[in-house]
Amino acid sequence: MLPNEPTRYMPLKPFPYADVFAAVEQQVIALRAEHLPREQVTNQLDKFKRFATREIDDAEYFRSLVFVAFYSGFKAATVTSKRKVIERHFPTWQVVAGYGEADIQRILNDPEMIAHERKVRACVANAQTFRDLVERYGSFKAFLDKHPSDSFEDLMLLKELLQTTFAYLGGVTVYHFMTDIGLNVLKPDLVICRMFHRLGLLDNENQLLKSIMEGRRFAAATGLPIRYIDIVLVSFGQVASPDLGIARGVCLKSPSCGVCKVRQHCTFPASAKGFTA
Numbered sequence: 001m002l003p004n005e006p007t008r009y010m011p012l013k014p015f016p017y018a019d020v021f022a023a024v025e026q027q028v029i030a031l032r033a034e035h036l037p038r039e040q041v042t043n044q045l046d047k048f049k050r051f052a053t054r055e056i057d058d059a060e061y062f063r064s065l066v067f068v069a070f071y072s073g074f075k076a077a078t079v080t081s082k083r084k085v086i087e088r089h090f091p092t093w094q095v096v097a098g099y100g101e102a103d104i105q106r107i108l109n110d111p112e113m114i115a116h117e118r119k120v121r122a123c124v125a126n127a128q129t130f131r132d133l134v135e136r137y138g139s140f141k142a143f144l145d146k147h148p149s150d151s152f153e154d155l156m157l158l159k160e161l162l163q164t165t166f167a168y169l170g171g172v173t174v175y176h177f178m179t180d181i182g183l184n185v186l187k188p189d190l191v192i193c194r195m196f197h198r199l200g201l202l203d204n205e206n207q208l209l210k211s212i213m214e215g216r217r218f219a220a221a222t223g224l225p226i227r228y229i230d231i232v233l234v235s236f237g238q239v240a241s242p243d244l245g246i247a248r249g250v251c252l253k254s255p256s257c258g259v260c261k262v263r264q265h266c267t268f269p270a271s272a273k274g275f276t277a
Contacts, residue, residue, distance in 0.1 A: 015201065016265070017221035021229065023261040027250065028235045035245035044244070051227035052182040058130075061140045062093040064180045065126050069119050069168040071176065077242060078114075085112045089120075093134075096127035122168035129166060149183055152216070158183070171208060179230055186215035186230040191237040195251050200267045 032041040070079045070086055079086075089107045090096050104124060108115045130140065137143040147161060148154045155178075163174045176187040186192065188211035196202045201214045218233075219226045235241050237251040250256050257263050 015199075015217075017218050020199070020262050020265055021218050021222050021224075021232070024236045025232050027259075027261045028232050028246070031235075031248075031250070032245040035247065041245065045228070045231070048228040048231045049225050051180075052184070052225045054182065056141065056181060058134060058140050059092060061181060062096075062127065062130055063087075064177060065130065065166065066090045066123050068173050068176045068180060069122050069126070070114060070116075072119075072168065072170065072173040074114070076238070077240060080243060082112070082114050085110070086114070089113060090123050090127075093127045093130045096124055097131040099124045099127070119168060122166075125167045133165075144181075152213075155183065155185055159185075175208075175212065179227055182227065184216065184219070184226050185212055186226050186233075188212055188215075189234075191234050191251075192230070194253070195233060195237045198251065198255075198266050198268045199262070200265075 029038065029041050029045070032044075036044075066086065067079070067083070070082075089110070104117075104120055107113055107120050108117060133140060133143045137146065144158075147158050149158050159174055159178060162177065163169045163171075169177060172187060172189055175185055176189070178185050179187045188208040190205070192215070193202060193205040193207070193211050196211050196214050197205045202210055215226060215229060218224075218229045222229070235244055235246055236249055238246075238249045239252060240247055240249065248256075250260050255268065257266070257268065260266070
């Protein structure tokens, strides 16, 4: 370049969303295959590809509302181990909507239960709100259908509505609920944000909205449903997924960079990687 010639900046190379996801997906399948037959693994994964098109009744909507409240801020394995106990105390929205103070104390005094008072009270309040919506619209799905979710702007408006309608749907938990019921958004939890930051897609791990947008880019590039994108990425970065046959993930707080199939795209400092096997 001549001394007086202006600097020419080359455009940044587009991020290879499809290639990165394919590599993560294959590694997740391999991790699961250590404990489960490969065919069983892929069959188990395939159900998440049908989340957006499956039929959901009011009972399942309410069940999701209950469990996202309990999973919020807790280790997934802890809540998963208590699922039957939680379901026993919160069987249907019709039953829970009629709970009073004596029922709340009964739940909190159960030694097998996760005795988190705010979560318990939120689930009772949400059952009552859920009942009111069903009475007004005929079903919870009819309530959702009254609020479009095709565009990103519509999704954000629906997110705000759900967050202000129900108790304990915080900034991340509300996305968890939306993901679980099949809407085109992934939950920007600690695992997802950490991975996206390491891949250079986020400037820091607190960019929840940008992580939502990046998740949608993965879905657009691969043609896969957002719930499938979410479960594969979370399985890759979660400490353990016992229900999925994974004893240890890869992109953890202390990552196993030595076995990671996408480390060439990672910005995690080489000096900090340690290449744990």
